[in-house]
Amino acid sequence: xxxxxxxxxxxxxxxxxxxxxxxxxxxxxxxxxxxxxxxxxxxxxxxxxxxxxxxxxxxxxxxxxxxxxxxxxxxxxxxxxxxxxxxxxxxxxxxxxxxxxxxxxxxxxxxxxxxxxxxxxxxxxxxxxxxxxxxxxxxxxxxxxxxxxxxxxxxxxxxxxxxxxxxxxxxxxxxxxxxxxxxxxxxxxxxxxxxxxxxxxxxxxxxxxxxxx
Numbered sequence: 225x226x227x228x229x230x231x232x233x234x235x236x237x238x239x240x241x242x243x244x245x246x247x248x249x250x251x252x253x254x255x256x257x258x259x260x261x262x263x264x265x266x267x268x269x270x271x272x273x274x275x276x277x278x279x280x281x282x283x284x285x286x287x288x289x290x291x292x293x294x295x296x297x298x299x300x301x302x303x304x305x306x307x308x309x310x311x312x313x314x315x316x317x318x319x320x321x322x323x324x325x326x327x328x329x330x331x332x333x334x335x336x337x338x339x340x341x342x343x344x345x346x347x348x349x350x351x352x353x354x355x356x357x358x359x360x361x362x363x364x365x366x367x368x369x370x371x372x373x374x375x376x377x378x379x380x381x382x383x384x385x386x387x388x389x390x391x392x393x394x395x396x397x398x399x400x401x402x403x404x405x406x407x408x409x410x411x412x413x414x415x416x417x418x419x420x421x422x423x424x425x426x427x428x429x430x431x432x433x434x435x436x437x
Contacts, residue, residue: 228363
């Protein structure tokens with residue numbers, strides 16, 4: 225049994241980080257579906273493949289990490305964004321219990337990242353930890369699609385709840401930038417407050433207020 229693991233939403237200032245793992249015996253089924261790195265697919269293609277992947281895999285696991293959990297991890301002396309991802313991978317692997325896992329690695333130090341995960345596994349398994357695993361292995365591509373679709377759905381839920389459109393949630397998005405500058409105080413739960421883009425807005429507002437005196 226093999227597992228692929230990937231994430232979506234590592235960089236945005238708004239919304240959760242999502243990680244997904246899929247378990248399957250024969251990944252040829254995934255290749256026949258035409259899975260590929262989620263970034264190479266349109267939103268409609270991802271939505272269609274999401275449903276098809278869930279039908280053919282033996283099991284899957286999706287974890288949704290809130291902005292608060294991300295901030296807590298970055299403020300911690302013992303963790304960071306990479307270790308947070310590793311911890312989510314460990315949760316997925318311990319639940320799905322594969323013999324072999326392909327993991328998309330966010331860290332520059334692949335060896336250290338691999339050892340961190342191996343030390344916390346409940347079952348012995350082979351780990352293939354690589355940069356760009358989601359573009360190389362069908363099972364990791366499938367995980368990337370589940371993660372991306374779930375992240376997109378979570379963003380739409382936030383927009384529906386606050387009844388406002390803030391774009392993609394990425395700091396480079398002009399719509400997100402404008403929303404952040406105007407509403408950073410109004411919806412505190414949706415922002416990653418440790419992000420530089422958020423802190424720059426807060427500091428800029430404080431400087432402006434000080435200048436008014």
